Structure formats: structure tokens, C-alpha cells
Amino acid sequence: MDELSANAPLGILAVEHEGMVAECNEEACDLLGCAQSEVVGEDITVVFPDSIEATVASSFEGQLDRERSFEEYYPGLERWLAVSLVPTAEQVHLYVSDVTDSYRAKRRTERIRDDLNRVTILNELISDVLADLVDAAGREEIADTICRRLGETDLYEFAWVGERELGGDDLVVRAAAGRSGRTLEEIERCLADSTVPEHRAIDSGTSVVIQPIGDDERVAEPIRRAAFADGLQSLLAIPLTYGSSVYGVVGVYTAEQDAFSERERASFETVGEMAGFAINATRHRNLLLSDTVVELDLDISDPDAPFVRAATDADLILTVEGVVPQGEKLLCYVAVEGSPVDSVSHSLQSHPSVQQTRLIGEHETGGMFEVTLGARTPLGLLAASGVTISAADYRVGEGTVTIECSPAENVRRIIDAVSREYELTVLAKRERERDVTTxxxxxxxxxxxxxxxxxxxxxxxxxxxxxxxxxxxxxxxxxxxxxxxxxxxxxxxxxxxxxxxxxxxxxxxxx
Amino acid sequence: MTETATPLPRALIVDDEKEVADAYALRLRGQCDVQTAYGGQTALELLDEPVVDIVLLDRHMPGMSGDDVLAKLDEREFCGKVIMVTAIDPGFDVLDMPFDDYLCKPIDREDVRVAVSQQCEVLGYELLGEYFTAESKRRVIAAEIPGDERADHDGYREVEQECDALRERIRRLLDESAALLEAFDAVGREGR
The missing domain is CATH 1.10.10 (Arc Repressor Mutant, subunit A)
Known part of the structure; x- marks a missing residue:
């Protein structure tokens, strides 16, 4: 082989028409992964690696009368080779070069383009969801809208919205859409055991990404099995939050691998916040727009309730004049009738559910306190369930609370939320016209x-x-x-x- | 290319990554008569005809995914075995999965051969059962209809074609098919 060919940065092989390799340069040996001695004198169909198309071998089986060029993948080498076969009178010349890098680059470009398409579609989807949320009339419509929009696109297989039952910690499926398959069935079956990823999102108030679902041990096995059978790979659970209130959770499932990037997660968190905001707004709208309100008198004389205990310990009368929800906490302004008011603050301060007390004013016949209650107190639970606390009075061993809510509200659930932890009886229930002040x-x-x-x-x-x-x-x-x-x-x-x-x-x- | 006298089971490898599909195809050479498809749509076209025994199906393909292809195959009542190729290994057995077996990428050279040969055997025995039923039926009809009328008898022709097709598939799927078929033929059932 002449010096020009021998040193070429291109694999060159000269082959007899019958298939025997006459000579080859060093680059050809490197490309084919064998020594010169293993190539020269051997049959080209044996020396040249296998590809599915096997064009080199088939070219030598027939009569090669014109030049042929092709690019093929050679699994044995894990390389893409560009091959040209040039027949001359005596021989066939093979020119071989490695084009793997350009194939891989092409593949990468395609992948990036797919990602970009996905992001574009997602952004449109999310702006549609947000637009729908603004118009949604009620809680159920909000849940339906989110599920329908997210579950019925090609991006995701299905979506479901879960809400916590007011009386307990269990999640219930409020809405679902898309190809939910066996996975949602298993999710529903596991809801009572709190082993569903959505539970974690609703408990923590932050989104949870699990990908791949199939081998994440934190997910209950029946769900993982079903997800694997249904071909689901990634899931995102987004809490529906407004301030510190978590109204529910959306679970989004997809067959894509690593579908939820930080960016997608952030976009979905916005959806969760918007939905929480919308749910909160509809609750208030219900209360504001209804002409009638339901008024309930509750007897909460449980000695563990902070104000009942304080009134009993101090032997004084306490009246809650106003409440201001502050996230999970509830600020109460409490008037004390009788003295000394110190005994009230001592009792309150020693109560584990009372976070803080502050004396606002004191006079001969009593005083006024600002009391910060924790969420798991009777008033805290009532405020968190969205009702209006219109009055609360306490005397020795006795507490009565009056609440107002919209007739659309499920009273039973509100009662259950409190009575799970405190003794409670409903003394009276009235429906009355709302006071309208012009x-x-x-x-x-x-x-x-x-x-x-x-x-x-x-x-x-x-x-x-x-x-x-x-x-x-x-x-x-x-x-x-x-x-x-x-x-x-x-x-x-x-x-x-x-x-x-x-x-x-x-x-x-x-x- | 190897030309062998014994017919080989027919396998189709479906993966959007040509590099992966081709690698599996080469691994199965000599064991199967292999075709490759680089997308779900092409796979379905190739599955029309002739009959494919084993499909090695990549689960995650853009456009038409492996699960989509599987759903289409169910619709068509595909009579073959599907081995799903997935990226993750959840460590489950496949008893209640919608496919017959699964392999996780990257697949070991031996794993793919063993999995395919297992499915060939399972399919072979299933078809053998079907063949026995069809062949018994053929013999019952044959006993009732005189030899010169059989060619015009629709029911007989149909069952005869079914028997031939099953026999052909069993031959390529089971190593010991000749002995099994012979043993079945040797049993006298006509009772005369």
C-alpha cells in the first residue's frame, strides 16, 4: 500500500472481487478492531463486522459493478461506520470512517427538540388551567377542571384530585380523568392506610415527585405493581394550598421517564396555589352570596378545651369578642369578667395548646386578653373548617360556641372535625336570613x-x-x-x- | 447469513433506538429468524404477515409507545408472546402483568436468549394444545365425509388449514416437536 493510503485518516481496504482482503491501512484496522495480520488474506465477509443490513457481505456475494456508499450501525463495535465500496477492474476498494459522533449528536438534538415541544405544550396547558380556575364556580368544578385538563392531554396518563375528609385524616377521590387503569383502583384501596404519595404532599404542603414509580419503596407495593403494569413511570403530587391551608392534592401520572423536572414542578406548584386560592374564594363567596346562613349553638364543655379549663380554674366568666385566623393559629380576643385576671392567664399559659397570651387591658371588674390558640383546639378546628365563629362564652365547667356557615356547607363534617377530639353536642341549629346592612x-x-x-x-x-x-x-x-x-x-x-x-x-x- | 434446514422461531425486535434494536437482533441470530422495527407503527405493519412468534418490545418509544403497541396487539388477538423491555427493574414477577415477560435495559446477551427461548417453549406448548384440539376435530370430520368430498367441504378445509398452520409453528418453536407430533399421531382414536 502506498504511503498516501497507508497514512490516510480514513480506513482503506483493498479486496479481491472474490472477497479476499489484499491489503489495508492502519486506520482500517483500528476501526475494525483487529490487527493487520488478522485482516489481510482473510475473507472480507468474515473480517468485516456484522450489521443488520449486512450490506458489505451481500455486496461481495453478488456482482459489484458500481460504487456504493452507506452508513450502518455495527452493534459488535458499538459504532456507526460510513462505508464506500468502489469497484475497479482488479479489486474493490473499501473506504471506512467512523460517524458515530454525528449520529449521537443528531439523536441528542432530537431529544432536545422533543423536550422543547413538551415545555411549550405544558406552558399552554397550564395557562389554560389557570384561565379555567378563575371562572370555576365551586370546589367540585375546580377539582374537575384540573383533572380534565391534566388527565386528558397526551402529556399525562391521568390525574386525580384528593381531598381530606373533614372529619378525619383520610383522603377521598374527589375527581379523576384520563387513563387511570389499575393504578387509581389501587390508590383508592390504599387511601385508608396513608401509604399513598399524595398523603405526603397534603401532610407537608409541598409537592412530591416520584420517578420512577416502579422501584420507589416509599410507595405501597400494590400501587407500584399496578403502575408498572399500566406503564406509568413518574408521578407528581401537588398540594392545593392557600396560605397555610391545604385544601387537597392533585396526583399527576405519566408514562414518561423523569417527566417532572424542577421547572415542571414549579409550574405545577403555581397551579396548586391558584387552585387553593380559587377554592378559598369560592368558600367565602358561598358564605357571602347566600341569603341565609346556618347558625349552630354548640356545647363544648370538654375540660381539655383551653377556655373551659381557664374559666373553671379561675372561676370567672370568659367571652371571646373576636377571632383572627393567622395561618394554623387562631388569635382570640377574650374579655374576662371578674378578678383577678391573673388566674386566667396562669391557667391559659400552662395549657399545651395555648401558644401565647398577652394582657391587653385590665380594669376593676375584669380585663382583656389576646390569646394565641393552636390548630387542634375546638375554636382552632372550627376556624380551620372555614366557618365563622360568632360567639363563644365560658363559665365554670361550661362552654358554648355559636358558629355561622353557608347552607351549602356540610355541617356534619364540621362537627365531626371537632368531636373527634373534643366532647361536643349541638344545642340548636337555626337557619336565618342574613343581616343585610345598607x-x-x-x-x-x-x-x-x-x-x-x-x-x-x-x-x-x-x-x-x-x-x-x-x-x-x-x-x-x-x-x-x-x-x-x-x-x-x-x-x-x-x-x-x-x-x-x-x-x-x-x-x-x-x- | 446462515441458511439452516430447520425453521427458526420468528422474532420481531421493536426499539426506537436502532443501536439497541440491532444489538438484540444480532444476539438472537441463529436462534431466531429476526426482524427489526424502529417504531411502533412499523412494528404493527410487520406484525400483519407473516406470523411472528415473539415480540421484544421497547416500552418507551416516542410517538407510539410499547404499551400502545401492546394494546393494539390485544385488539388484534395477537397469538404470540410479548417480552417488554423497560428501563427500570421493579423486581416483580410478571404473573398479573399485561405482557408475558419483561427484561430491563441494558440486557445481558444470555438473558435475552434465555428469555426468548423460554417464551418460545411456552408458546409452543400452548399451540400444541390448540393443535391437538383442531386435529381431533379434523379427524372427526374426516371420518364422516368421504375422501373425495372433503376438498369441497368448507368446515373441513378450514380446520385442515388451521392444523397445518399450527403444525408449522410448533415445528419451529419446539425442539422435540417431531417426537410430540408423532406420538399424538400414533394414538388410534377412530375406534375402528
Missing amino acids: AGEFRDALREELTDRQENALRTAFFADYFESPRGSNAQEVAEALDITGPTLLHHLRAGQRKLLAEFFDVTDDS
Whole structure:
């Protein structure tokens, strides 16, 4: 072989027409993975590796009368080779080069393009879901919308929405869509044992990704089996959250491997938050829009309830004047009738479910406390179930709580949520028309309360943009306008604001 | 290419990655008459005709997945065995799975040969059972219809074709098929 061919960066073999290899260069030996001595003198069909198409071998079996070029995969070498067969009068020349890298690059490009398509489709899908959520009228519609949108695309096999039963920790399937196969059946069967991945999402309030499902030991085996049989590879469980409330969970299942990247997970978390927000909004809308409300009087005299215990220990009367939910916690403003008020705070502070107490004010006949209750108290559980606590009164060994909820609300479930942990009896249930206060009535009621000086101070301050931010006028300027001192103005303003807010929050104000 | 006198079981390897499909195909050479398909759609076309005995099916293919192909095969009442090739190993036995066996990538050279030969044997015996039933039926009809009328008898022709087709498949699937078929033929059943 001449020097030009011998040193070529291309595999070259010269083969007799009958198939015997006459000579070959070093590059050819490298490509074929054998020594020169193993090639020269041997039959090309034996020396050249196997491919499925076996074009080299078949070319020598027949008459090779024209040039042929092809690219084939050689599994034995794990390489793609580009081969040219050039017949001359005496011999056939083979030119061989390795094109594996370009094939792999092509494959990679295809994969990236597929990923990109997927992301585009997903983004459209998610914006559709969000648009639907805005219009959803109720909790069930929200669950249906999410399932339908996610379960009926080609991206995912199926989706289901689970919600916790109000009376307990068990999840129930609220909606499902797509090819749920045997997997959802097994999920339903396992719901009572809390071994479903969705449980973890709802407990922690954060999304859970499991991929592959088949060999993740944290998933109950019957579910894994069914998922494997159904060809499911990845799952994502997203909690439906609003603030610290978790309203439910969506489970999304797909046949794709490693389907849920950090990016997809983040997009879905937004869906979970939007859905939580929408569910929360519909609950309030139900309560606000209904003309009637259901009012329940509950007897919660369980000695373990913090306020019952405090009233008993101190032998005083406690009245909850208002409550403010703060995430899992509940802030209660409690009026104490009788003294000493210290004994109430001692009792409350020693209660494991009371996180904090603060004395707001004390007078001869009693005082006012701010009490931070944990979630697992009677009032905490009631507030978490979305009802309005309208009154709560406690005396020795006795507690009565009045709640309001929309007629659409399932009262039984709310009761169960509390009675699982505390003794509770329903004393009375009433359905009544909602109090409707017109703006005019509100103004009249307020006028009766406000003194002329207070109203004047409020009006002047308001029109002088004192309440704007930043202030249009400061207190000194408003006071000068009214020809009073600054401290006097602030006194009137505070008194006026207190009355305004008391009327707004519907609290009787005796001062 | 090897030309052998004994017919080989027919296998179809389906994988969207040509590199993988070709590697399996070469591993099965000599054991089976192998075809390859690089997509679900092509696989279904190849499965129309002639009869394929064993399908090695990659589960995760873009477009039409292995599970989709399997569903189509069920619809068509495919009479062969399907070995699913998956990327993960959940460590389950396959008794209640929708396929006959599964292998996990990357597949060991010997594993694929053993799995295929096992399925060939299982299929061979299943078909042998069917053959025995069909052949008995053929003999009952043959006893009732005179030899010169059989060619025109629809029922007889149908069962005869079924017997021939089954015999042919059994021959390529079971090593000891000749002995089994002979033993069956040797039993006198006509009672005369």
C-alpha cells in the first residue's frame, strides 16, 4: 500500500472481487478492531463486522459493478461506520470512517427538540388551567377542571384530585380523568392506610415527585405493581394550598421517564396555589352570596378545651369578642369578667395548646386578653373548617360556641372535625336570613355613635388627606385647621376610628 | 447469513433506538429468524404477515409507545408472546402483568436468549394444545365425509388449514416437536 493510503485518516481496504482482503491501512484496522495480520488474506465477509443490513457481505456475494456508499450501525463495535465500496477492474476498494459522533449528536438534538415541544405544550396547558380556575364556580368544578385538563392531554396518563375528609385524616377521590387503569383502583384501596404519595404532599404542603414509580419503596407495593403494569413511570403530587391551608392534592401520572423536572414542578406548584386560592374564594363567596346562613349553638364543655379549663380554674366568666385566623393559629380576643385576671392567664399559659397570651387591658371588674390558640383546639378546628365563629362564652365547667356557615356547607363534617377530639353536642341549629346592612343604615348607625367633634375631626382629617399615604396634611396642620391641639385631635380621631371600626366589625361598643 | 434446514422461531425486535434494536437482533441470530422495527407503527405493519412468534418490545418509544403497541396487539388477538423491555427493574414477577415477560435495559446477551427461548417453549406448548384440539376435530370430520368430498367441504378445509398452520409453528418453536407430533399421531382414536 502506498504511503498516501497507508497514512490516510480514513480506513482503506483493498479486496479481491472474490472477497479476499489484499491489503489495508492502519486506520482500517483500528476501526475494525483487529490487527493487520488478522485482516489481510482473510475473507472480507468474515473480517468485516456484522450489521443488520449486512450490506458489505451481500455486496461481495453478488456482482459489484458500481460504487456504493452507506452508513450502518455495527452493534459488535458499538459504532456507526460510513462505508464506500468502489469497484475497479482488479479489486474493490473499501473506504471506512467512523460517524458515530454525528449520529449521537443528531439523536441528542432530537431529544432536545422533543423536550422543547413538551415545555411549550405544558406552558399552554397550564395557562389554560389557570384561565379555567378563575371562572370555576365551586370546589367540585375546580377539582374537575384540573383533572380534565391534566388527565386528558397526551402529556399525562391521568390525574386525580384528593381531598381530606373533614372529619378525619383520610383522603377521598374527589375527581379523576384520563387513563387511570389499575393504578387509581389501587390508590383508592390504599387511601385508608396513608401509604399513598399524595398523603405526603397534603401532610407537608409541598409537592412530591416520584420517578420512577416502579422501584420507589416509599410507595405501597400494590400501587407500584399496578403502575408498572399500566406503564406509568413518574408521578407528581401537588398540594392545593392557600396560605397555610391545604385544601387537597392533585396526583399527576405519566408514562414518561423523569417527566417532572424542577421547572415542571414549579409550574405545577403555581397551579396548586391558584387552585387553593380559587377554592378559598369560592368558600367565602358561598358564605357571602347566600341569603341565609346556618347558625349552630354548640356545647363544648370538654375540660381539655383551653377556655373551659381557664374559666373553671379561675372561676370567672370568659367571652371571646373576636377571632383572627393567622395561618394554623387562631388569635382570640377574650374579655374576662371578674378578678383577678391573673388566674386566667396562669391557667391559659400552662395549657399545651395555648401558644401565647398577652394582657391587653385590665380594669376593676375584669380585663382583656389576646390569646394565641393552636390548630387542634375546638375554636382552632372550627376556624380551620372555614366557618365563622360568632360567639363563644365560658363559665365554670361550661362552654358554648355559636358558629355561622353557608347552607351549602356540610355541617356534619364540621362537627365531626371537632368531636373527634373534643366532647361536643349541638344545642340548636337555626337557619336565618342574613343581616343585610345598607350603606345608609350603616351611616345612620355610625352618626348616632359619633359625637360632633369626633365626626368633625374625622371629616377634616379625611378631606385634608391626613389618611393618605404619604399624608397630605400632618396632625399638626389638621389640628390647626380645627383650632385644637394636636393631642386633642388624635384623641378625637382614635375615638372616632374605634366607633367606625366597631360598627363595621359589628361589635357592640359601650363607650 | 446462515441458511439452516430447520425453521427458526420468528422474532420481531421493536426499539426506537436502532443501536439497541440491532444489538438484540444480532444476539438472537441463529436462534431466531429476526426482524427489526424502529417504531411502533412499523412494528404493527410487520406484525400483519407473516406470523411472528415473539415480540421484544421497547416500552418507551416516542410517538407510539410499547404499551400502545401492546394494546393494539390485544385488539388484534395477537397469538404470540410479548417480552417488554423497560428501563427500570421493579423486581416483580410478571404473573398479573399485561405482557408475558419483561427484561430491563441494558440486557445481558444470555438473558435475552434465555428469555426468548423460554417464551418460545411456552408458546409452543400452548399451540400444541390448540393443535391437538383442531386435529381431533379434523379427524372427526374426516371420518364422516368421504375422501373425495372433503376438498369441497368448507368446515373441513378450514380446520385442515388451521392444523397445518399450527403444525408449522410448533415445528419451529419446539425442539422435540417431531417426537410430540408423532406420538399424538400414533394414538388410534377412530375406534375402528
